Amino acid sequence: MRGIMSTSRTNLREACLSEAIRTIEKDGIEGLSLRKVARRLGVSHQAPYKHFASREHLLAEVVADAFADFAVFLDKRTRSSRTEDELLAMGLAYIEFALKHPLKYRLMFSTTLPDRSEHPVMLEKAERSYLLLKDCLSGLEYAHRPDIDEAMLERDAMLILTLVHGLVTALTSDAMDTMPISEQARESAIAHTLARIGTILGGSVPTEPEMERISEAVRDRIPTGAVTLNLRD
Amino acid sequence: MRGIMSTSRTNLREACLSEAIRTIEKDGIEGLSLRKVARRLGVSHQAPYKHFASREHLLAEVVADAFADFAVFLDKRTRSSRTEDELLAMGLAYIEFALKHPLKYRLMFSTTLPDRSEHPVMLEKAERSYLLLKDCLSGLEYAHRPDIDEAMLERDAMLILTLVHGLVTALTSDAMDTMPISEQARESAIAHTLARIGTILGGSVPTEPEMERISEAVRDRIPTGAVTLNLRD
DNA sequence: TTGGTAAGTTGACGGTGTCAACCAGAGGCG
DNA sequence: CGCCTCTGGTTGACACCGTCAACTTACCAA
The missing domain is CATH 1.10.10.60 (Homeodomain-like)
Structure with a gap:
């Protein structure tokens, strides 16, 4: 019954x-x-x-829906914007979504989500948003510069995503309840992040010697290969 | 007994x-x-x-210890480095820690941690690492440029932290198991991030009209004030 | 000696995910 | 029509979980 x-x-x-x-x-x-x-x-x-099948499966579906909403929002807002600066529009859309739907956003980037590999649908919806950004980037004249290849674009896309994500994570964290910031500070934090993204894309690619200097330091210090999964030492 | x-x-x-x-x-x-x-x-x-007192209290203490370890590691590695480039040293130390102790790192940035405001000790240990970065930044000649004030430095510190955090989060995410990347790609992702941080600090501050253009767009689009905590709409 | 407190104990309550078994109804089909 | 199987619901049980309450011990200070 x-x-x-x-x-x-x-x-x-x-x-x-x-x-x-x-x-x-x-x-x-x-x-x-x-x-x-x-x-x-x-x-x-x-x-x-x-x-x-389980609690996790239910949760995965809720999260997948959130991701889908996110992608739709990004797409719509970016498309409908009459701005020249399509990247700025997308950045704004990203931030707007996160601030309008903080819970949904938190849900998407929670660290206790069901294992992505076991919930392909959820994973696929999540990747959509990333692709949107990458496409947007590809459309810019930035992408047509001779010093920008596919790998570079991919890395910069990741950086941009990271910057915006970090920003809205901070802005919607519950630290904001205990340590609120002024509306003005909030606004300049946002504008600053977006401006710095411009700095990154506008600036020339790091020079060869500079990259070599850094790469060397990386090889020196960063462990390679398998990671150890223990909390001690 | x-x-x-x-x-x-x-x-x-x-x-x-x-x-x-x-x-x-x-x-x-x-x-x-x-x-x-x-x-x-x-x-x-x-x-x-x-x-x-509760499971949360136990967890908070474990996390606090992890943060403490992190701060010590950052401090030691940065100090001991004979590099000119102190910021690079700190970035590397950050990445090194996260890759050497991925579990500890994940733990620190888990989204299901006990409420920060109710566990002041944990909070305080967490803030230490941020202060280390800010201090490091203050020591650079970057900080002495006339166009860099306290607020700007703070915002850039946040950006840098965000970039490095995003990088290592990606590198240690379990997506790496299902979609592994080459050692070489890994290395260049790291180097690229660090180089782009240099781009940010090296580049001049965004121009006034540029900032105004962006700020206007922000005011246009970004909701102000109280946020709504619902998952619908 | 006495008394109080800190650090253990057992027991209970209500909550959780999930397996197993059962049952009612609907639809296909001989 | 009668049967049979599959779907979507049911109750019941089990092993966990956090946490409150009440009891016991051991020790230490007055």
Whole structure:
């Protein structure tokens, strides 16, 4: 028999998803439990298992949806912008999304997500956003400079992503509650980050000797190969 | 009566800490439980509560230790380096630590840590590393340029930290298992990041009109004030 | 000696994920 | 029509978990 709830027919699956979202909003990602969503849906504790193999699978789907929303947002906002500077538009869109949907954003970059390799759909949705940025970069005249090859572009894309991610992570961290910053400081932090991205793309590629100097230092100091997974020493 | 274990006297506290570390190594941060620690120490499930108010408190202490180790490492490596380029030395030290102790590093930047504001000791240890970088930056001639004021330095410090953090997060992410990259690509990713940091510090500060252009766009698009904590819409 | 406190103990409660077994209904099919 | 199988729900059990409460011991200070 079905539960008493309004969840008609066999759409319990959808109901679980949206109830999961509501639960995360209220209790955080750690507070999500299959039993809780079942209870809140007025359904037996095992019912969700008919639609999701495990808690992780449910979570993976919620996260995948968040990523999908993110990609759509990025795409739409960047496209619709009449700005010359398409990269600036994308950066702004990124930041706008993260500040408008901090929970969703946090969810996407939580470190306790289900293993990516076991949830290919989630992974695929996540990669979409990265591709959008890379495409955007490819469209700029930056990409047509003779000193920029594919690998360089890829590395710079990563850097840019990292910069914006770091910025919004800081801006939406709960440190902001205990140590709030002024609206003005916030704005200049954002503008500064975006400007510095411009600096990176505008500046010429590091010179050969400079790269060699750094690479040497890297080879000197950075361990190569397998990593050790222990917390001691 | 005491447990049978070798944990003599009242050093159960220390024993808990190191057993917690061992547990995290084996079962991940999610797998840490006070009961497990107690069991592995041959002690009753409530014994750890005499030394740690809750699971979170135990975890906070482990994390605080990790941060302390990190700060010490940064300091030592940077100091001992005979390089002219002190910033490069610090960047390398950062990366070296993260690659040598990926678990410890992940632990420090896990998103499921105890609330920072409720664990001041942990917070304080965490801030130490940031201060080290800022100090390092202050020592450079960069800091003495007329166009660099305190706020600018602070913002650039944040950017640099973000860049290095993003780099090592990618390098130690488990995506590396499923999509491994060549030793050479790894090395150039590292060198590239460090070089781009140089680009940032070397380049001149963004011009006034450029900043104004960006700031305007920011004001246009970025929501101000309170954020909404919901996952819908 | 006495009394109080710190550091252990056992026990209980409510919560979790998940396996197993059962059951009702719907649809295909001989 | 009758049967049979599959889907989506059910209850029940198990082994965990964090944490509160109450009890016991050992020691140390007055």
